Amino acid sequence: MAAGHGRITCTLNGSTVAFSELSSTYPLKLLSPRLAANAVAIVYMMSYGGGLVCGDRIKLQVRAEGGSRLLLLSQGFTKVFKTRHTNCASTCPSNLLESSALKNNTTVQLVDIYVAPKSAVFLLPDPVTCFAAASYTQVQRFHLSKDSTMILLDWFTSGRKALGEEWMFDRFHSVNEVILDGRRLARDAMLLENRFVQDPVAGDTHQPELSRPLAERLKPYSCYATLFLCGPLVQCIIAHLDEKMRSLSVFRTATPVRVLWAMTPVDDGKVFMIRVAGVETEDVKGWLEESLRPLEDVIGIDTYRKTFV
Secondary structure, rough: OOEEEEEEEEEEEEEEEEEEEEOOOOEEEEEEOOOOOOOEEEEEEEEHHEOOOOOOOEEEEEEEEEEOEEEEEEEEOOOOOOOOOOOOOOOOOOOOHHHHHHOOOOEEEEHHHHHHHOEEEEEEEEEEEEEEOOEEEEEEEEEEOOEEEEEEEEEEEEEOOOOOOOOOOOOOEEEEEEEOEEEEEEEEEEEEEEEEEOOOOOOOOEEEEEOOOOHHHOOOOOOEEEEEEEEEEHHHHHHHHEEEEEEHOOOOOOOOOOOEEEEEOOOOOEEEEEEEOOOHHHHHHHHHHHOOHHHHHHHOOOHHOOOOO
């Protein structure tokens, strides 16, 4: 198996989820500490060294079969370190991602998740945090079958605010796709770029080239999330959010609200997409924890408590 590759295959064996495959290679690390209740398994996606560095190419393939339920988490924020402008990019087959993602030293993560009928995968990692001068591309694809269930959470922060690195990364590119029985139901792409000019003396990039850098365009919010929901096991969440949205009032405020969010049905309601923006990461985290709470009935209260810690 190539560097940075991982495979997860699980199925339901009686009342527990058994792994027929759980393997990974450096710098990716997969850990399943224990089997949870309610026929749910937990896998933590981690990286050696606490983050992704220049040239890392992560490729993860997940298969949930036989009515199994899999919860995919990360251990802390997914940190993307500064891109070093050297020949540090490792080799990677050109069919993994669009060629534009491999032209430079961009850190790349590709996740393909296949969910069999009656099975479910809940992808609920911690947010991505790009350091100053970092360049990151991720592609996440869910391949669903009839009566399968998914949650896809994709969220990111402005960077290390405490160190003055707010929206100072070079590039963040995220693509999410939902495919049902071979037909694409939804595809969402987000591209955030800062163009910097180089200091000829210091040799470092620090001044934005654009008249309106990301920090100005995205303020006052410092954390953004995109959430996809599909399948029978998340209808309780969709109903909860629909009721929550109906109770909202639209009015002008003197100061920005702490959290903005909206929910949109896609493909006649086969998929629901939610976008969230928060002044602070904890604002978005709190909103997600409360809004997804009906998931407790699906994976168990103790298991759910591990998602937003």
